[in-house]
Amino acid sequence: MSTSSPEAVKKLVENMQTDLRSLSMECKKKFPPVKEAAESGIVKIKTIAARNTDILSALKENSSEVVQPFLMGCGTKEPKITQLCLAAIQRLMSHEVVSEAAAGNIINMLWQLMENGLEELKLLQTVLVLLTTNTVVHDDVLSKAIVLCFRLHFTKDNITNNTAAATVRQVVTVVFERMVAEDERFKGIVEQPPPVQGNSNRRSVSTLRPSAKDAYMLFQDLCQLVNADAPYWLVGMTEMTRTFGLELLESVLNDFPGVFLQHQEFSFLLKERVCPLVIKLFSPNIKFRQGSSSSASPAPVEKPYFPICMRLLRVVSVLIKHFYSLLVTECEIFLSLLVKFLDGEKPQWLRAVAVESVHRLCVQPHLLRSFCQSYDMKQHSTKVFRDIVNALGSFIQSLFIVPNAGNSAAVSAAKNNIGTPGTAQNGQGSGGAGGTMTTQAAFEYRGTWIPLMAVSVQGSAKATYLEMLDKVEPPSIPEGYAMSVAFSALLDLVRGITSMIERELGAEEQEAAEFREAHPEQEWKPQPGSHLVWEEMVSACWCGLLAALSLLLDASTDETATENILKAELTMASLCGRLGLVTPRDAFITAICKASLPPHYALTVLSSNATNLSNKAYSIQGQTVQIISPSSESHQQVVAVGQPLAAQPQGTVVLTAKNIQCMRTLLNLAHCHGAVLGTSWQLVLATLQHLVWILGLKPSAGGALKPGRVVEGPSTVLTTAVMTDLPIISNILSRLFESSQYLDDVSLHHLINGLCSLSLEAMELAYGNNKEPSLFAVAKLLETGLVNMDRIEILWRPLTGHLLEVCQHPNSRMREWGAEALTALIKAGLSYKHDPPLAQNQRLQLLLLNPLKELSNVLHADIRQKQLESVLQILQSQGDCLGPGWPLVLAVIGAIRNDQGESLIRTAFQCLQLVVTDFLPTMPCTCLQIVVDVAGSFGLQNQELNISLTSIGLLWNISDYFFQRGEAITQELEREEELMQKQAREQGETLNRPFHPAPPFDCLWLCLYAKLGELCVDPRPAVRKSAGQTLFSTIAAHGTLLQQPTWHIVVWKVLFQLLDCVRTSSTNADKEKIESGGGNILIHHSRDTAEKQWAETWVLTLAGVARIFNTRRYLLQQLGDFFEAWEVLLNHIQSAALSKNNEVSLAALKSFQEILQIVTPVKDSDKVVDTLAAMVVPPVLIDPLSASGPGRPLVRSDSLIERLTRYNGAELQVPPPGEESALEDSALWWSAWNTWYRTGTDSTRPPTGPIEKLSFIPSQPFLTALIQIFPALYQHIKSNFSMEDLKKLGVILQGAVSVPISSDASPFILPSYTEAVLTSLQEAVLTALDVLQKAICVGPENLQVMYPAIFEQLLLFVKFSCKPPQYGRMDTKHVANAKYNQIQLFAPAEWVALNYVPFAERSLEVMEDLYHKTACHKAVINEKVLQNIIKTLRIPLGLKYACPSESTWKLAVSSLLKVLSIGLPVARQHASSGKFDTMWPELAKAFEDFLFTKSTPPDNLSIQEFQKNEAIDVEVVKLISTEILPFSNLIPKDFVAQIMAMLNKGSIHSQPVSFTEAEIEQRMREEFSKVCFETLLQFSFSSKVSTPQEGYISRMALSVLLKRSQDVLRRYVEDERLSGRCPLPRQQVTEIIFVLKAISTLMDSLKKTQPENVDDNTWAQVIALYPTLVECITCSSSEVSCALKEALGPFKDFMQPPISKVQNGES
Secondary structure, three states, X not given: OOOOOXXXXXXXXXXXXXXXXXXXXXXXXXXXXXXXXXXXXXXXXXXXXXXXXXXXXXXXXXXXHHHHHHHHHHHOXXXXXXXXXXXXXXXXXXXXXXXXXXXXXXXXXXXHHHHHOOOHHHHHHHHHHHHHHOOOOOHHHHHHHXXXXXXXXXXXXXXXHHHHHHHHHHHHHHHHHHHHHHHHHOOOOOOOOOOOOOOOOOOOHHHOOHHHHHHHHHHHHHHHHHOOOOOOOOOOOOOOOHHHHHHHHHHXXXXXXXXXXHOHHHHHHHHHHHHHHHHHHHXXXXXXXXXXXXXXXXXXXXXXXXXXXXXXXXXXXXXXXXXXXXOHHHHHHHHHHHHHHXXXXXXXXXXXXXXXXHHHHHOOHHHHHHHHHHHHOOOOOOOHHHHHHHHHHHHHHHHHHOOOHHHHHHHHHHHHHOOOHHHHHOOOOOOOOHHHHHHOOEEEEOOEEEEOOOOOOOOOOOOOHHHOOOOOOOOOOOOOHHHHHHHHHHHHHHHHHHHHHHHHHHHHHHHHHHHHHHOOOOOOOOOHHHHHHHHHHHHHHHHHHHHHXXXXXXXXXXXXXXXXXXXXHHHHHXXXXXXXXXXXXXXXXXXXXXXXXOOOOOOHHHHHHHHXXXXXXXXXXXXXXXXXXXXXXXXXXEEEEEOOOOOOOXXXXXXXXXXXXXXXXXXXXXXXXXXXXXXXXXXXXXXXXXXXXXXXXXXXXXHOEEEOOHHHOOOOEEOHHHHHHHHHHHHHHHHHHHHHHHOOHHHHHHHHHHHXXXXXXXXXXXXXXXXXXXXXXXXXXXXXXXXXXHHHHHHHHHHHHHHHHHHOOOOHHHHHHHHHHHHHHHHHHHHOOOOOOHHHOHHHHHHHHHHHHHHHHOOOHHHHHHHHHHHHHHHHHHHHHOHHHHHHHHHHHHOOOHHHOHHHHHHHHHHHHHHHHHHHHHOOHHHHHHHHHHHHHHHHOOOOHHHHHHHHHXXXXXXXXXXXXXXXXXXXXXXXXXXXXXXXXXXXXXXXXXXXXXXXXXXXXXXHHHHHHHHHOOOOHHHHHHHHHHHHHHHHHHHHHOOHHHHHHHHHHHHHHHHHHHHHHHHHOOOOEOOOOOOOOOOOHHHOEHHHHHHHHHHHHHHHHXXXXXXXXXXXHOOOOHHHHHHHHHHHHHHHHOOOOHHHHHHHHHHHHHHHOOOOOOOHHHHHHHHHHHHHOOOOOOOHHHHHOOOOOOOOOOOHHHHHHHHOHHHHHOOOOOHHHHHHXXXXXXXXXXXXXXXXXXXXXOOOOOOOOOOOOOOHHHHHHHHHHHHHHHHHHHHHOOHHHHHHHHHHHHHHHHOOEEOOOHHHHOOOOOOOOOOHHXXXXXXXXXXXXXXXXXOOHHHHHHHHHHHHHHHHHHHOOOOOOOOOOOOEEEOOOOOHHHHHHHOOOXXXXXXXXXXXXXHHHHHHHHHHHHOOOHHHHHOOHHHHHHHHHHHHHHHHHHOOOHHHHHHHHHHHHHHHHHHHHHHHHOHHHOOOOOHHHHHHHHHHHHHOOOOOOOOOOOHHXXXXXXXXXXXXXXXXXXXXXXXXXXXXXXXXXXXXXXXXXXXXXXXXXXOOHHHHHHHOOHHHHHHHHHHHHHHHOOOOOOOHHHHHHHHHHHHHHHHHHHHHHHHHHHHHHHHOOOOOOHHHHHHHHHHHHHHHHHHHHHHHOOHHHOOHHXXXXXXXXXXXXXXXXXXXXXXHHHHHHHHHHHHHHHOOOOOOOXXXXXX
């Protein structure tokens, strides 16, 4: 809530009144005047509140009166009253309602209280509130208030003193803040400068504004007081301390620097008052020398006083920081003083605070630069900046060299640890005082041990002793403090200077770049001034820095400290390099190199360099400081023990953690600042090589160095600490050489030459021993080459020349790395994106590839392996752009020999594979022949079978490539051919190449076939097989590309020659069993003799030749000797098919199939007919087994014609084949048919004599294939196919189906007995018949006489379902009882007859289908086909349940029904002709046999099954009722009589005394009986009765039925009565129920029939039943009751005979 809000004002008024009331109460007795004043005050306030809207301003106007009562109250000096009044006054102040006058009164009152020593804290509080809430108090009143606070600071009460001090500080701040605020207000207003009097700096105070004036007076008096003079303005001061005054001065200078810089008056105060004061106060410190005056002599000089000295230094720091620009001369004095304070003779505390002050300067680089500009660069000035740095350095050295008395503890501690250098190296320092060293950071040098403390954050100077404002006595400085601060100061100094200069350098470079962009033609000139300053700064400080840093680096025992020192050296080195200051740069680098190596390590490069440096001694303030050489006894953790790199082993050297750290810095330097190293490279490289060697780093891929295995150097011991560091070190090492890409050409050459000379040294060392060589140089040559690929030409020759030498080196590790480096460079060179690209720079490409070829001359196998591996990688990455380099690469791949060992061959082969799969299109076509030769040589090598096989695959891929790119290759080869011929002519030689007369492209193919031909008769079966398949596939797939004369060579020279060779080899092959295929490979029994293996080759060859004849017939027919070739082929096929080897014979048939699928060349005149045939005839399915056969027919898209068109334009000019070629064609087919018939009869003829075990029975796949050939063959001979041929075919088909299976094959061919599946052979037989009947169907009339023969064949097969066929006199087991395990175990040589049921059933379906199509054909009617069908079907129908398979009789019934539904109408149609007379008795017998079968159903037949079977019987009756009885006038009478008798038999249940199972079954067919009965009834009452005889028959039947019903009912009533409680037998109950149901059915029929169709006799019999039915009512069976109810119901309609009505005059 703000103080001016209405609520606040209201509350204020209330509080005032309350305060006044309290005051009047308190003063009622003792102080009546105060009481009155208070009461009048209440009235006054009420009045103000009532009259004014702005109460606050009204209160302020009247504040003197309002405050008066309270001031009087304070005057009483009563504590209680005083406190009340002060509180009230403070409340008024805080609401800012106190006027200037009132404020003066209040201050006066407070002064009185102060003098009386009352309420001191309240007083201070009140003053503070008064001064901070508003600005009404100024001038003298303000000074009085300030003096009041000062006076209270010097009371006897501590709390009051401290509070007063705080208040004074705040008040001083308030005064200056008011001035700042005032300046802000007047900022925009331009002042008229008053006239300057003389040249005085001092302006009169009167020109200052009020607040400024107050501030000026205050500051001036503070100076007076510190100087122990009387104040001008602060009147009434009684005492003052210098320390407090200095603190106040410092805070004002620090917090309000702007005031002094903006106002001349204040600047003047600084110069004239502050600086002289400081210098004066410093004097005791300057003159004092520690220990110079003994206590005995009188003290001539004032002793330095810590509190004042420390505060003076603080003031000096502020002056230098903020006002350096105003006080250049004064600052020079201050800085010189500071430097002096660091002297060893000064007291410890003084040195400490001085070093803290120096630290404050070191963190301000810009200030340091100003020093350098203002002092060091002026001619006759002190070199202040250099002195500061040197002073720091000598300060640090003095701490080590002159251990002071206060440090004795440290000295003794260190002394305990001084041992021989040896012990120190062995890492002693775990016991005694040394224990502390491992934990605490410290410096330790020649027995002086100085701990290191964390004194401040990097970059900020946080002081400790400069802040000890409360201490009077000099504090004791902990050991190591001064060192720690000096160390921080040193680091901050380096960090500040370097970052500042580098930032400015960077800016300058950017400026230069921008300038060059804008004005490319002009030269950019930097301002020289800045460079001079930078160089001066570096020159001034580097000696001192290097001396101090080297010493500290040697003495440091803490990793972080070491890191910081190294970083400082590194940044200095790089800065010197950038500024081109060679000597300091080399000095810093040498220091780092020396620190990286073990102490006293013999490295000549460094020693020479160091001597130059150490001869220069640097003078620091008159002391001569040598660059200290490392002391060997520093207590460092040993992290690695290794061997020095030297020709003679010299024991071990030790690397400490610090060495490793220095090494990392060295790496860092070389990596980040390599560009400025110049001549120092040599130094760095040598050092690194030695370190890498000692650490045991070994090169890995790409030249990076990785930690080697410890095994390799038993003398190298690494701790885990260094192990984790090594990967990082190796990473930095690599990055270092990567950065060589930024070097210019000259320095790059220096780097390469340096590395080569290092490498030559290493090679020298490695000669004559197989010790581990130093591979540093080789690895780094590789790395440098890799990153400089863009300018590789300038270094390629020296680089690869050197590496090829390394590859010949006897030391295996050395040459291995030479090869690694060389191949890596070649690979990188090829993959690099050069400009211009390699494809357009053949010279460079060959230059890069040449060293790879050179490697072939090296005899070491490991180098060859490396060479091939890199060829592989080159192919993988650059294969598509090798161009002219291909012959080079192929020569490297093809240079293999059998004696080379597997792995080289394998690697070379991988390269070849890659070439073939990916790069054929990219190479010049002239190289293709080389590729074929190389691939062939891999096929023939005998080291590795898999490679031989795969290389055959490659030949296939090559052929594919030739095919796809035929045109392009042809053109290119022909161009080349012309060139070569031209050259040959010019030189007068003949052109010599294989297969010369053929065109070059064909020659390429013939070379390929020649290679494959060689491989086809290789001794290894796998190679033969693979080569054969490839040869035929190639010819088949790509033969179209060859020209016609070339084909002639292919057929007679390649193919038939191969067949002859193979047949000869097969017949002569060894029949000995081969135990195993070498190693532990098992050989399958079908391949375990050489003969069997050659048989496979024969199969393959035959199939291949057949396939070529098939697919290339167009071409071959035009060669002129096609007929002879065809004869040769058929001869081969026939002899192979009749051979006793299953595999060969089956394959021969496959080949036969193959050539029969040939499409006859179409003459124009035949086209129409042929297309018609093609539409109807389905494509012949090849048995699935053939898919796995060796010569699998390849499905070729018939783009044959297109290919011919494309490649052999000539062939299209041949006239279409004329008549004679068609005749020749059919002659070919008929000879093929004769071959087929001969083969078929020979192979299916059953053996005549008794069977011997060894006789040859053809296999199922063979027979299947044989039969499958027929459809294809038939397509070509159907036009002349006669009945005679059909009979021949029938013989073969039946013979084939009858052949049994050898029991060991049965599980593979036979389906399990439960599945109704046909074997492939049976399928084929049906297919053959199917093809025939379809051909007959669309053929001419004369063919249709063949239908009955086909039916006959099919019906023959149908009979197999009940009686399987015999094969000669051979005993076969039926598959039904031959379970497989018995076959396997007990009858290994038995033969198993097939399961013929599915076959017979399928034949039945086919027959039914065929009959459907052909029922009306003349031949079918004349040959009594329908009768034969019924006769055949009678067999399964009669057997019914006795059939081998239940499905058979069911199918027979359904077929019968279907055949009759088609055949009966035909029979009725031809009734008059008498052709069907003999059929009717057959049909009646069939019905009789089936409906009243003699076989009994099986015991396990379920009710549902029985009902299904009954439903079939019902179907038959329904057929009779729909298809036969309605047409009785067209059907023989005897037949109708037989049918009626059957129905009667079916509808009546006779009840003999004893009943057999069959009768029970019959009696249970209730539905059947009902249907028979209904049919009878329907037929009886039909009004369409044509002859009296028929009506008589049915009436007879009905009367018999009614009489039978009457008997059954009567007997039931009697039995029921006699049996008493015993239930009647189930059969009798069933019978009575059926009778009752029959009566119900009869009643229904009578109701539906016209009354005149029913005979009176029938009525009488029906009515006579009624009483008998009534008698049955007493029966106990509920089932009978239900049936009875249904039977009695309808009688109500017949209770009296209906009266016949007269209609239209007829009765």
